[in-house]
Amino acid sequence: MPAHSVIRSVNWHLISTCNYSCRFCFARNLGEQPVSFSEGLTILSHLADAGMAKINFAGGEPLLHPRLFDYCRAAHDAGMVVSITTNGSLLTKKMIEDHVDCIDWIALSVDSASESTEKRLGRGYGEHVCHCVDLSDAIRDAGIRLKINTTVTRFTWEEDMADFIQRTSPDRWKVLQMLHIQGENDDAVADLAVTDEQFQAFCDRHADIILRGGVRPVFESSAMIEGSYFMVTPGGCVKTDTGRVIRKYPLADVLQVGISGFVDEGLYLGRGGVYAW
Numbered sequence: 001m002p003a004h005s006v007i008r009s010v011n012w013h014l015i016s017t018c019n020y021s022c023r024f025c026f027a028r029n030l031g032e033q034p035v036s037f038s039e040g041l042t043i044l045s046h047l048a049d050a051g052m053a054k055i056n057f058a059g060g061e062p063l064l065h066p067r068l069f070d071y072c073r074a075a076h077d078a079g080m081v082v083s084i085t086t087n088g089s090l091l092t093k094k095m096i097e098d099h100v101d102c103i104d105w106i107a108l109s110v111d112s113a114s115e116s117t118e119k120r121l122g123r124g125y126g127e128h129v130c131h132c133v134d135l136s137d138a139i140r141d142a143g144i145r146l147k148i149n150t151t152v153t154r155f156t157w158e159e160d161m162a163d164f165i166q167r168t169s170p171d172r173w174k175v176l177q178m179l180h181i182q183g184e185n186d187d188a189v190a191d192l193a194v195t196d197e198q199f200q201a202f203c204d205r206h207a208d209i210i211l212r213g214g215v216r217p218v219f220e221s222s223a224m225i226e227g228s229y230f231m232v233t234p235g236g237c238v239k240t241d242t243g244r245v246i247r248k249y250p251l252a253d254v255l256q257v258g259i260s261g262f263v264d265e266g267l268y269l270g271r272g273g274v275y276a277w
Contacts, residue, residue: 004051005259007268009277011056011085012043012232013239014068018061020087021122022111023188024153026181027060032235037067043236043251044074050255052230054081054277056107060234063090069099076102081277083107085149088131089124093138100142105277107147107174108132108139112156113164121155121192129164136168147172153192157202165209165217172275173217175203179225182245196221220271228267230259238262 013027015034035043047055055075062068063086075082083105096106110132112118118128139146148170150161165173177199180189194202203219210216227242237248240262254262268274 005263006265006274007230007259007263008051008274009054009056010047010052010230010232011058012047012071013058013060013234014040014062014071015060015065015234017064018059018087019064019089020061020124022087022109023122024151024178024185024192026179026184026241027058032233032237034065034234035236037070039236040067040071041074043232044071044078044080046251046255047232048075048078048080050259052080054083056083056085056105058085061087061090069095069102072099073102076104081105083147083277085109085147087123087128088135089128091135093135096135096138096142096144100144103144105145105147105171106135106139107149107172108135108168109149109151110164110168111151111153112159113161114159117155117159121153133164133168136170140169145171147174150175151178152176152194152199152202153178154194154198155192157194157198159202160205162206162209165206165211169212171212172215173209173211174220175206175217176220176225177222179222179241180244181241184246218272224267224271226267227264228271228273230263230268 062084072082081104085107088108111121111123115126115129118124119126136146178193206217231239233239236251238251238254240247
């Protein structure tokens with residue numbers, strides 16, 4: 001097997017199904033059923049052996065996967081830092097408290113501090129922001145590190161989210177430019193895509209925010225995102241988006257050739273793919 005890559009983190013999209021309908025989403029048409037739990041444990045073992053120090057369970061909506069927390073425990077037992085990225089709609093305080101021993105990070109997806117804007121984007125039904133504020137308190141109270149993920153669209157690029165970020169007080173805030181992936185979110189491009197200048201204006205407006213621990217927000221343009229993430233699909237393949245087109249490869253082949261042949265190491269490190277997790 002090739003030497004370990006500098007890439008130390010992986011996003012496993014456990015399930016394509018989601019209970020929201022975010023129009024800009026670029027991970028909703030993977031066309032795969034999840035692997036069995038036994039197959040999934042084998043995938044986790046291979047990822048750990050390949051040097052993955054951190055795993056993020058995503059979707060779709062990962063809380064729709066019936067074995068999500070079993071995967072979290074298995075990944076934790078394998079020595080990985082464990083993260084979940086969720087829209088938060090199905091997450092409860094009890095779930096957080098019951099799994100505090102096997103989850104290190106929870107990332108909540110919040111793209112606007114306005115309930116009406118979130119609903120317009122397809123992010124929930126009018127109470128998404130309020131629910132995520134409550135969840136942020138529960139996550140921090142449990143001692144789990146909190147991340148907020150925000151995708152900037154044409155509906156939000158002029159917004160100021162400073163008060164929301166101050167209220168939720170995350171350990172990490174990742175701000176992403178909407179990325180057009182062919183076959184995933186084509187119908188949203190005309191009215192939701194933002195120019196590089198519009199995205200930069202949003203970044204500049206929030207550049208002076210200081211988060212918990214003294215860290216600053218992370219801003220990722222579409223050019224930084226493309227080709228820089230190590231992603232595994234529900235069916236256990238590696239997904240790439242170079243050229244903004246989804247391609248899939250068997251995990252075993254990727255690990256045999258080397259992850260760097262499928263994920264741009266320079267872009268990964270350049271966007272801060274390795275941090276104090």
